Amino acid sequence: MAGFHLPLYRTNLIRSSSSPAPSAYTKPTVVTQNLSYWNSIYSDIESHLKKVIPIRDPVSIFEPMHHLTFAPPRTTAPALCVAACEAVGGNREDAIVAASAIHLMHATIYTHDHLLLTDRVGREPESEIPHRFGTNIELLIADGIMPFGFELLAGSAGDNSEKILKVIVEITGAIGSQEMVAGEDGGVGRPAGLLHGCGAACGAIIGGGNVEEIDRLKRFGLYVGKIQGLLSEKSKNEGCEMELLETWRALALKELEYFDSRKVEQISSIVGV
Amino acid sequence: MAGFHLPLYRTNLIRSSSSPAPSAYTKPTVVTQNLSYWNSIYSDIESHLKKVIPIRDPVSIFEPMHHLTFAPPRTTAPALCVAACEAVGGNREDAIVAASAIHLMHATIYTHDHLLLTDRVGREPESEIPHRFGTNIELLIADGIMPFGFELLAGSAGDNSEKILKVIVEITGAIGSQEMVAGEDGGVGRPAGLLHGCGAACGAIIGGGNVEEIDRLKRFGLYVGKIQGLLSEKSKNEGCEMELLETWRALALKELEYFDSRKVEQISSIVGV
Numbered sequence: 001m002a003g004f005h006l007p008l009y010r011t012n013l014i015r016s017s018s019s020p021a022p023s024a025y026t027k028p029t030v031v032t033q034n035l036s037y038w039n040s041i042y043s044d045i046e047s048h049l050k051k052v053i054p055i056r057d058p059v060s061i062f063e064p065m066h067h068l069t070f071a072p073p074r075t076t077a078p079a080l081c082v083a084a085c086e087a088v089g090g091n092r093e094d095a096i097v098a099a100s101a102i103h104l105m106h107a108t109i110y111t112h113d114h115l116l117l118t119d120r121v122g123r124e125p126e127s128e129i130p131h132r133f134g135t136n137i138e139l140l141i142a143d144g145i146m147p148f149g150f151e152l153l154a155g156s157a158g159d160n161s162e163k164i165l166k167v168i169v170e171i172t173g174a175i176g177s178q179e180m181v182a183g184e185d186g187g188v189g190r191p192a193g194l195l196h197g198c199g200a201a202c203g204a205i206i207g208g209g210n211v212e213e214i215d216r217l218k219r220f221g222l223y224v225g226k227i228q229g230l231l232s233e234k235s236k237n238e239g240c241e242m243e244l245l246e247t248w249r250a251l252a253l254k255e256l257e258y259f260d261s262r263k264v265e266q267i268s269s270i271v272g273v
Numbered sequence: 274m275a276g277f278h279l280p281l282y283r284t285n286l287i288r289s290s291s292s293p294a295p296s297a298y299t300k301p302t303v304v305t306q307n308l309s310y311w312n313s314i315y316s317d318i319e320s321h322l323k324k325v326i327p328i329r330d331p332v333s334i335f336e337p338m339h340h341l342t343f344a345p346p347r348t349t350a351p352a353l354c355v356a357a358c359e360a361v362g363g364n365r366e367d368a369i370v371a372a373s374a375i376h377l378m379h380a381t382i383y384t385h386d387h388l389l390l391t392d393r394v395g396r397e398p399e400s401e402i403p404h405r406f407g408t409n410i411e412l413l414i415a416d417g418i419m420p421f422g423f424e425l426l427a428g429s430a431g432d433n434s435e436k437i438l439k440v441i442v443e444i445t446g447a448i449g450s451q452e453m454v455a456g457e458d459g460g461v462g463r464p465a466g467l468l469h470g471c472g473a474a475c476g477a478i479i480g481g482g483n484v485e486e487i488d489r490l491k492r493f494g495l496y497v498g499k500i501q502g503l504l505s506e507k508s509k510n511e512g513c514e515m516e517l518l519e520t521w522r523a524l525a526l527k528e529l530e531y532f533d534s535r536k537v538e539q540i541s542s543i544v545g546v
Contacts, residue, residue, distance in 0.1 A: 058455035065450050112416055118391065119407040134392040139412070140461050143385055144450020146416075150423055151445035154438045161434035165427045168441070172424035177338050177417020182331035188410050 034269040041079045044092065045099045046070075052100070052152060064133045064141045069103075072110035076270060077199035078103040080224065083267040084200040084217045087259065090207020097156040098167050098202045104149030105175050106195060111142035113190070160206075167202045170218075174198035193225025200224075200267075216255040217267075223252035224270055307542040314352045317365065318372045319343075325373070325425060337406045337414045342376075345383035349543060350472035351376040353497065356540040357473040357490045360532065363480020370429040371440050371475045377422030378448050379468060384415035386463070433479075440475045443491075447471035466498025473497075473540075489528040490540075496525035497543055 055066045078099035085095035116135050131138065150168060157164040173179065174194040181191045200221030204214040227248050230241060249271050256264045328339045351372035358368035389408050404411065423441060430437040446452065447467040454464045473494030477487040500521050503514060522544050529537045 060455040061450060061453045061461055064461075109416070112412055115412065116391075117408045117412065118389075119409050135390045136392050137461050139385055139388065139390065140453065140463070141450050143382070143419075144448070144453055146419060147445040148449040150441055151449055154441040154445065157435075157438050161438050162430075165430050165434050165437065168423055168427040172420040172427065175417070176421040176424050177334060177414050180334045180413065180417055182333040188334055188337075188413050190413070 032269065033272055034266055037083075037266045037269065038076075038079055041082045041092075041099075042074065044096055045078050045082070045103060048096045048100050049103060053148075061141065064137050065145060067132060068111050068138065068141055069107050069145060072107050075103075075106050075195070076224065076228065077106060077195040077221075080196055080199040080221050080267070080270065081203035081206075083270070084203030084209075084221070085207035086203075087217065087264050087267045088204050088207040088209035088213050089263070090203070090209075095203050095206050097152050098206055099199070101149035101153045101167075102171065102195065102199050102202065104145050104152075105171060108142040108146040108149075109175065109190060109195075111138055111145075115139060163205055166205045170198045170201045170205070193222050193229055196225030196228070197222035212258065216258050220252050220255040220267070223248045223255070227252070227271060305542065306545055307539055310356075310539045310542065311349075311352055314355045314365075314372075315347065317369055318351050318355070318376060321369045321373050322376060326421075334414065337410050338418060340405060341384050341411065341414055342380050342418060345380050348376075348379050348468070349497065349501065350379060350468040350494075353469055353472040353494050353540070353543065354476035354479075356543070357476030357482075357494070358480035359476075360490065360537050360540045361477050361480040361482035361486050362536070363476070363482075368476050368479050370425050371479055372472070374422035374426045374440075375444065375468065375472050375475065377418050377425075378444060381415045381419040381422075382448065382463060382468075384411055384418075388412060436478055439478045443471045443474045443478070466495050466502055469498030469501070470495035485531065489531050493525050493528040493540070496521045496528070500525070500544060 049069060053066050053069050054062065056062050081099040081102055082092055082095045086092055115138055116131060133141070149171075153164055153168060153171075174197065175190075179191060179194055180188050182188060197218045198221070201214055201218035204217040209217065227245060230245055230248075252271050253268060256268050322342060326339050326342050327335065329335050354372040354375055355365055355368045359365055388411055389404060406414070422444075426437055426441060426444075447470070448463075452464060452467055453461050455461060470491045471494070474487055474491035477490040482490065500518060503518055503521075525544050526541060529541050
């Protein structure tokens with residue numbers, strides 16, 4: 001599977017490893033992505049999450065918790081955490097808890113961003129998304145999923161208290177209200193890309209990267225997040241800002257020039273080289 | 274002000290230090306509470322929160338964040354954190370960040386528990402609570418307030434990484450979805466009292482208490498939470514389970530017998546002796 005060709009516009013929300021359908025509205029940039037590498041990471045993260053969030057009694061709590069954990073479309077932010085850990089020479093298993101925690105943040109954000117609220121005017125009909133549980137349950141259970149992510153992290157610290165606290169600072173910095181963005185219409189939203197930068201930074205911290213490595217991988221992740229955000233918008237709008245995309249891709253790869261190229265071969269494949 | 278008499282049924286939601294109005298529906302248990310002690314704690318926590326959550330640009334984010342932080346009725350859980358720290362011989366200032374974080378958890382929970390959702394049938398009309406901002410903003414900003422609490426904690430660790438991680442484990446254990454309770458009607462809710470037990474445990478951890486002291490103060494806090502939950506219900510229902518109340522109060526005070534009575538004089542006053 002190594003070197004599997006994947007149109008880049010699909011990399012944001014990969015639901016399975018099946019071949020993407022060709023699209024008529026745009027000529028996709030065909031890129032070489034090491035899909036087997038990324039799929040093995042997703043698989044490891046999902047296995048861990050299934051273990052720590054089983055469906056058990058009381059099912060009225062754990063069934064929605066399990067469902068809301070796995071319902072959101074896949075994001076690469078947790079996978080970047082694992083890849084960044086490996087890029088700085090760390091062990092994959094050390095990064096799985098942090099990657100799982102980042103996925104849980106994504107799950108809470110996704111659930112809350114798609115709650116059926118009456119005052120969400122001008123947005124896509126949320127009713128297009130299947131809502132198996134009521135709004136009240138989705139709200140409260142997702143409220144519990146977020147701290148559960150921090151609980152997993154704090155409980156995993158062992159002799160790595162300082163690393164884990166740095167990871168918590170990274171995660172809270174990416175999802176806290178200080179990071180909310182105010183739209184021109186006076187509305188409030190979440191900025192794109194932050195969770196990807198956070199994922200890469202957390203992996204580098206856990207893998208024992210130095211400050212320079214952490215900073216560079218964080219910026220790499222931020223560009224990945226921006227690229228994927230743009231591609232996601234593109235798939236909706238049919239507009240394509242290829243120039244901007246190429247600029248970000250070049251900036252992302254520039255951050256990796258600092259590293260031994262063999263070490264960052266896998267993580268760089270996320271932007272398709 | 275020391276020794277100010279306060280009917281116990283008011284201790285749950287003290288909004289100011291003004292004298293409580295006498296109630297016709299029940300004969301309140303008049304208790305002696307060191308109100309000046311508790312007010313000085315509230316004052317210290319609020320000062321800290323005002324400092325870290327100022328109203329600043331962009332105001333569309335920080336004004337609701339500030340408002341939603343201070344709008345919920347006061348709960349004693351953060352104050353118990355400070356009092357427990359002092360009870361084990363710690364310094365008040367060391368517990369202020371943890372107490373503030375616990376308040377921020379309370380603020381998120383309160384905001385989300387009172388969002389105007391269409392499927393919250395059979396509940397008190399949430400419209401009785403003033404909603405200055407729309408549901409979407411209240412949801413998203415409160416989503417940011419919770420991680421901001423963890424960010425404050427993680428950023429305050431300094432040389433106390435292990436203590437702060439224990440505090441994070443306590444807090445996530447009190448608010449995580451694993452702690453949600455399933456009602457007989459199949460609904461999902463938040464258990465009463467957990468945040469109070471968490472507050473007392475966190476204070477004891479930060480103050481350097483040993484395992485026995487932490488456990489006992491946690492159980493003390495849990496009883497305080499149960500008592501205050503019952504009193505809060507009582508004020509709604511006019512029913513009064515005085516016997517249960519007295520049992521819990523006795524059990525709470527029993528936990529404090531382990532300590533030097535002078536050291537727990539202040540914290541014990543929360544249950545009115």
